[in-house]
Amino acid sequence: MKFVENPTQSAEYLRQAIPLMVKYNIPPNPLNYALWYTYVSNRIPTLNFQIDQTIETYGTCPTMMSEQLFRQHVINEEIEHSEKAQAEFISIATKLGSKANAAAQETSEFRTILEESLIALNNPENANSLDNIINNLSEHTESLNKGTIRFQKELEASQAEILKLKKELQKSRQDASIDPLTGLFNRRVFDTELSQIIGARGDKSATLVMIDVDHFKRFNDDYGHLMGDKVLQYFGKLLKEECPEPMLPVRFGGEEFAILMIGKDQDQAISIAETLREKIQSIRIKQKKTGKVISSITASFGVCMKESNDTAQQLIERADKALYAAKGNGRNCVVTA
Incomplete structure (x- = not known):
């Protein structure tokens, strides 16, 4: 969630939050400051309702409940899932980029060998040298072919991994919105x-x-x-x-x-x-x-x-x-x- 108050309003919210934290024996840590700042701003009605019910039941807001309310209302769980997915996407892209660079290097080396072979074929010293040129070219062609096949498989694997990540991200977004027991929105x-x-x-x-x-x-x-x-x-x-x-x-x-x-x-x-x-x-x-x-x-x-x-x-x-x-x-x- 974004805090958009001006400095004066922010100071007023904090001034209201601190006495409440003292009154209900709430530990003064950054998480609780943010939670009670949001509470006094009345920005999230359901958060206020849950805190009021918790205070009525326990006389305070226990640490575990504070953490749960903070994660549910103050921070956006979807952002966490998105950031994790983003990091995994970057990792896949980096690996894929490295493989692509390696494939490009192999192609560049093969181009050099091909050019040298063409020059040598135009000026063969003898039959043996011609055989050597052809054998060398054949070996490098086979090597390039294997590298291309390998890169193709790695590309397919990466595509499958990206598809899996997209599905996981979609599910995490849905999980953050749906009550698992009833199937209703939360x-x-x-x-x-x-x-x-x-x-x-x-x-x-x-x-x-x-x-x-x-x-x-x-x-x-x-x-x-x-x-x-x-x-x-x-x-x-x-x-x-x-x-x-x-x-x-x-x-x-x-x-x-x-x-x-x-x-x-x-x-x-x-x-x-x-x-x-x-x-x-x-x-x-x-x-x-x-x-x-x-x-x-x-x-x-x-x-x-x-x-x-x-x-x-x-x-x-x-x-x-x-x-x-x-x-x-x-x-x-x-x-x-």
């Missing part, structure tokens, strides 16, 4: 898209829907994390099926999901949320061996339409407030902000 994509929506000119309608799986911790405790993962995977599948583009369903974190609905007003968003809620409540968790129903699943929804003067943080907070109201109303319902 918070990083959510932040980027939401920032673009908030920053876009005009009054294009957009609605944010926050979703939380009801009593998910208790479900995990009762039936195990593997069963819990299957529930989250089902949510991912359902959201992808019911929320095609330009809607953007994401895994917001843990058992919480979000849907950015571009061009949808609040009534349309409520209708979609109700459809999802009804499909989710129809899920029946069965025992694999007996087929006996052992549990059901429900979810709570908070719906909030973007206002013209909203910041990303304000929109998230209002949608989150509606979600908590849904939980307070007995769960398994849709509430609007």
Whole structure:
């Protein structure tokens, strides 16, 4: 990420960050300075949300969590992958250049031998010297041919290696954007898209829907994390099926999901949320061996339409407030902000 503040603004952010770091017993190191500088700038709403949740849970931000948040939000993992791929591309190109130079040198040497042989053939001393010229030319021709074949194989190998690197780079970019469990886009994509929506000119309608799986911790405790993962995977599948583009369903974190609905007003968003809620409540968790129903699943929804003067943080907070109201109303319902 780029820091674009002027010196005065930067100093103000740092002035705000240091007391917070002291308050929450955050070690004063460059990583934490950058993390909390970004926090007080309110530039990445999801980062602020995660830090607030972490502080609420632990009373501080543990070192491992700080490093994870720093890597997820402050630096761009894609840049790391790109730089690594770039270095490997340079290495391949350097090796290939060296091989090409060697092949060019062999060709140059052969040209010299060929010119000398032509001169000698025009002025042969005797039959033996003619045989020697022909044999020498034949040997160097064979050597050049082998070198050309060798270089061709090395070129093909390099091309295969470059293709492999391109695929790895493409996969790394995808991995940085996709939640591996549900197959949905992750918070990083959510932040980027939401920032673009908030920053876009005009009054294009957009609605944010926050979703939380009801009593998910208790479900995990009762039936195990593997069963819990299957529930989250089902949510991912359902959201992808019911929320095609330009809607953007994401895994917001843990058992919480979000849907950015571009061009949808609040009534349309409520209708979609109700459809999802009804499909989710129809899920029946069965025992694999007996087929006996052992549990059901429900979810709570908070719906909030973007206002013209909203910041990303304000929109998230209002949608989150509606979600908590849904939980307070007995769960398994849709509430609007």
